[in-house]
Amino acid sequence: MNVFKIACLSAFLCLAGCATQWQPGAEHQTETQSTKPSTGISATSAMPLASQGANPRNHQPLAPISEQNTSSASVAALTPPVDLWDRIRRGYAMPDLENDLVHDREQWYSSRPDYIFRMTDRSRKYMFYIVEELELRNMPTELALLPFVESAFNPQAVSGAKAAGMWQFMPATGKTFELKQNVFRDDRRDVLASTRAALDYLQKLYGMFGDWHLALAAYNWGEGSVARAISKNQKAGLPTGYQDLNMPMETRFYVPKLQAIKNIVADPAAFNSTLPLIENHPYFQSVSIRRDIDVSLAAKLAEVPLDDFKALNPSLNKPVIMAAGTPQILLPWDNAAIFQNNLEGYAGGRLASWTVWVAPTTMRAADAAKKVGMGEAEFRAINNIPARMVIKPGSALLVPRSVHVAEDVAGRVADNGQVSLAPEVVLRRVTVVAAKGDTVASIARKHKVSAANVAQWNGVSTSASFKAKQQVVLYLPASANRKSAPAKRVKKH
Secondary structure, three states: OOHHHHHHHHHHHHHHHHHHHHOOOHHHHHHHHHOOOOOOOOHHHHOOHHHHOOOHHHHOOOOOOOHHHHHHOOOOOOOOOOOHHHHHHHOOOOOOOOOHHHHHHHHHHHOOHHHHHHHHHHHHHOHHHHHHHHHHOOOOHHHHHHHHHHHOOOOOOEOOOOOEOOOOEOHHHHHHOOOOEOOOEEOOOOHHHHHHHHHHHHHHHHHHHOOHHHHHHHHHHOHHHHHHHHHHHHHOOOOOOHHHOOOOHHHHHHHHHHHHHHHHHHOHHHHOOOOOOOOOOOOEEEEEOOOOEEHHHHHHHHOOOHHHHHHHOOOEOOOEEOOOOOOEEEEEOOHHHHHHHHHHOOOOOOOOOEEEEEOOOOEEHHHHHHHHOOOHHHHHHHHOOOOOEEEOOOOEEEEEOOOOOOOOOOHHHHHHOOOOEEEOOOEEEEEEEOOOOOEHHHHHHHHOOOHHHHHHHHOOOOOOEOOOOOEEEEEEEHHHHHHHOOHHHEEEO
């Protein structure tokens, strides 16, 4: 072989090697297809290749190829994706599921083209980021479609079981994956934090079960439930694949829903559907926040409609962004620079009109509102305090920011603030008739109140005794009035 041929062959081999590594999801698809579901598989061996931090090709010795074989080497397409949907299709890496439930869901979705369009149009704000994160982890890109199943891509969605956000995290699971939930923000709704947590959880489940369908079932039903169902089938000598397990109907339909959506995205025209154009570039970028700022003002400075601002920053629970707890916000790509310029030139005074006041003791809402200079109705509304509830000490409450208050909310409060409430105890004045030998102490014991209070209510000392048939004034909880004394001996006022 002459020098020219050798040089050409070397260059070709280099390009072929680069192209093989570039193909999205290629390694992951090979591993997924070759892995058998089994409860005996180790977490390390079941993890996606990117999670193991090793490339199996690195363990294969290099071998020369003959000249005639050089023409058969495949090279990845060099054309970029037409749009984000094309990019998602190129990264499909999960085994296809084909059964009657999939066809049922295909029919359900395809008979509702308007619903499909609205749902997919809502996803345009978030989809690019999710796909990027999946590709960085070498995970199948069809997982970017999972929020369609979970929440129809609504980051404000809340289920009857209290799961929240577009990835539908339960409160306890959210805490496990470091999603903060306090009175000021709920990271289960945060676009970046919830996506990170969801992909962490899905990778963990795939590591446990070695099968994406079982991992998805566990995401919906719980890892313990799937493990028990597998163990039950193993003991009975039955197969342990996703379609072989006995599971609730919701979980039975869960993967077929995702497969149906995957099929529609793969070929919308075949299902009487139209997907909105989503360009293959970022929709938003992060912008740092260094001072507390009102949500409405932030949207105004960014020149973004308030609803659009809230859609990108759905974790915020209050009308103010606290920099110590939320150090960044998301803005449409072109509006980030606009926000920075407008913020630097802002001459309207303070940025935040709200701050946090921590209740020093148990207080009625009316008393707390008066103390901070607010009307009771407004105070209750902005702090979500229902009627007939009292505020417990340590509660972090949103109140108007005084012109004298210059400090932003401290990090420990912004990160951990909670409002603790207790049922309000309504006391009613009653009189009871003392029996012979009754004392302040005996009356107090009988009615489960303190002797000091009985003495105060009746203007006597705590060691005093009452005459027979003497009327004794008490203040008792309304619900306890009928239980505390015989009806003939109680007068209510």
